[in-house]
Amino acid sequence: MSQISSRLGAERITALGSYTTLQPAADRAANALRSQGRSYLRRLFATDLILVGTACALPAVANSGPGQNYYLLAGVLLAAAWMISLRSFKTHALGNVAVGMAEYKSLAYASLAMAGSLGVLIGLSGLGTLRIFLLLTLPVGLASLLSNRWAWRQWLARRRRSGYALSHVLIYGQPADVPFAVRQISGKSGPAYRVVGVLLDGSADEQAEQEIRAADPTLPLAYGGGSLEHQVQALGADAVIVAGPLAGGNEALQHLGWSLESSGTKLIVASSLVGVASRRVRTSPLDGMPLLHVDLAKFSGARYLLKRGFDVLFSAAALLALAPVFLVIAAVIKLEGPGKVFFLQERAGQDGRPFKMFKFRTMGPDAEAKLAQLRERNDGAGPLFKLKDDPRITRCGHWLRKHSLDELPQFLNVLRGEMSVVGPRPPLFTEVAAYEGHAHRRLLLKPGVTGLWQVSGRSNLDWKESVRLDLYYAENWTVLSDARIIWRTFRVMIKPDGAY
Missing domain, CATH: 1.20.1440 (de novo design (two linked rop proteins))
Structure with a gap:
């Protein structure tokens, strides 16, 4: 049996050991899952x-x-x-x-x-x-x-909700690749896949364990590819997802496929090519070696003229349709206390160009002056500053933020050409100054009134995931994906998630 990580303690060892003693039951469970x-x-x-x-x-x-x-x-x-x-x-x-x-x-x-x-x-x-x-x-x-x-x-x-899934999978790979696969498959695959266990190809890795436990603390986790067939049977998995390259290279992957033939277990290989939409990838065979052709991301051309045309039409229609709503919100803000109806804040636009972003004011007039003394209580991820219980927010401001109504004036920025209806999150320049690695690529597009960041959890996302979503959108957007995000935005406004 594989070397079980000592950090997981006797509880995990007992759990894995019980699978062996209950093998007939595990076989029946695997057949039931299939x-x-x-x-x-x-x-x-x-x-x-x-x-x-x-x-x-x-x-x-x-x-x-x-x-x-x-x-x-x-x-x-x-x-x-x-x-x-x-x-x-x-x-x-x-x-x-x-x-x-x-x-x-x-x-x-x-x-x-x-x-x-x-x-x-x-x-x-x-x-x-x-x-x-x-x-x-x-x-x-x-x-x-x-x-x-x-x-x-x-x-x-x-x-x-009761644990049903079309396929129950064991994720197998090296510690550097498995945590991301666990997060994505557990959180994004819906009822298609359910992760029932993890097998790491290599020695104990504390950081990988911590990341896997953060994604799902209940997952059985073991080390050593030699026990793969045993783990598949013990956990009742009907498929193995290989995350990234294996230590033994292509030959190890080929042998893995052979070893799974007798049990009828499916082999699924997760490409190490992440952040690329399937429409940008083509496959061509070369004597048993599939070649992946990846189209480079483009940030200009006819598609962007179409996007701009849609932005103008949509924002103009939205501003006309929402004019009565604007009047009601403006009246509520004025009735609550002194101060301007709109709040203008400098943000970084496409290619880092500054612009003034419009929002309905949701804080007291002295909000900026109080910011310095609140920074230590930051609940935001990375360079973002967010407070779940920000004392500067007014009573109507809480409600406006919860349902994203404070962002409706941004359609003025869209009409002016500074923003797009759908795009990456518009960052502050203090955030841009803290960017590391490839985070600057999120500035290749105009920021959006809504985007993947808004319909995927907003402030509940950690900084790394927020950047990943923005980069994925910037490089892979389509007209259809924009339509889907707009539709999901309406749902999020009615049932808010991560808005504060």
């Missing part, structure tokens, strides 16, 4: 088949005359081809469901491929009667499929 994922995929397939079949039957239902049998036969053939297309695009494969946008994209691509094929068939054969399938069946079917997957995700989210 059946969970298979059962979910069968349910997805069944509901997709029902929805596709229903959509393909619509033309036959709409045409009750002599040609009904023709539409019925065409509908059956189209439904079969559609299901084959869904399978070809791996819409029913673990790893492609229940997490991220990949599932929805696969459904859309499979359906668009079906639409393209049907369009070619109509053009070549001249069967204009099939156009109803193109104009009615495919749009209705795709909308139904997307809604169905969303509904299944809600079901999974409810089941996840």
Whole structure:
């Protein structure tokens, strides 16, 4: 058995030892876990088949005359081809469901491929009667499929609270790589993966242990790759996620795959290429060695002209629509006491250019004068200054901050071209002065009224995670990702998380 970290004490040793004595029960548990994922995929397939079949039957239902049998036969053939297309695009494969946008994209691509094929068939054969399938069946079917997957995700989210997951994974790798993998998979994968244990490839590492314990103090943790198969069986894992390179190099990874074949345990390799969206990565094979082609991040071009156009339209519409809200908030601020309605603060914009950022005033008029004596009570991460119970905040200010209403005037900055609707967090120059490493890259884009930082916990995030989110956004944003962040912002404003 592997060398168990002495710092975890007898409790962990006892826990791991109990897995060995209860091996038959662990085997049954592992089989049960595998059946969970298979059962979910069968349910997805069944509901997709029902929805596709229903959509393909619509033309036959709409045409009750002599040609009904023709539409019925065409509908059956189209439904079969559609299901084959869904399978070809791996819409029913673990790893492609229940997490991220990949599932929805696969459904859309499979359906668009079906639409393209049907369009070619109509053009070549001249069967204009099939156009109803193109104009009615495919749009209705795709909308139904997307809604169905969303509904299944809600079901999974409810089941996840009781420990349900489609795949239970053991994370294996070197101490330098595993803690990040544990944090990301435990916190971001939703019901797709549940981490049931960690195996470190190397000697005891106190810092790695502390970081893993901070992410999940309940995880069994052991050392030594030689005990991998035992740990997989003992913990009931149905997959092994390899985080980063192994000490033995590529050969060790190949041998690991061979050792897992007999148990049917899936092998998942987490790329050491982090902070890069999948759309920027292409794979090409080279005699058994997959090559990853990574597109470099770009910070200019047509996409940014489109982003600016959206910013102007959105901010102008928001300012017009919110004008009554502005009047109400301004009146409440004035009624509470003396002072200006708006607070202007100098922030660092794109490429570090200074600009005055607009906010509704949420503090007393002497807030800046009191700042120095409050710095020792800082609750913020890194160079950020935040106080959960800041005595300078007014009564209405607490409510405005909680629901992010104090930030609405920033649409004026967007209209003026100093900010964007979505972007990195606008920093103070005192924060910029404390930047280390690559943190300055967050200044490559205009700061945003909202962003990944706001919809992912805001002040609850540590400094490192806040920087990581801003850098990821700056290098990987898309129009679709901006739309998703805006939608999530509305939800966060209603149910605040980390706003103070």
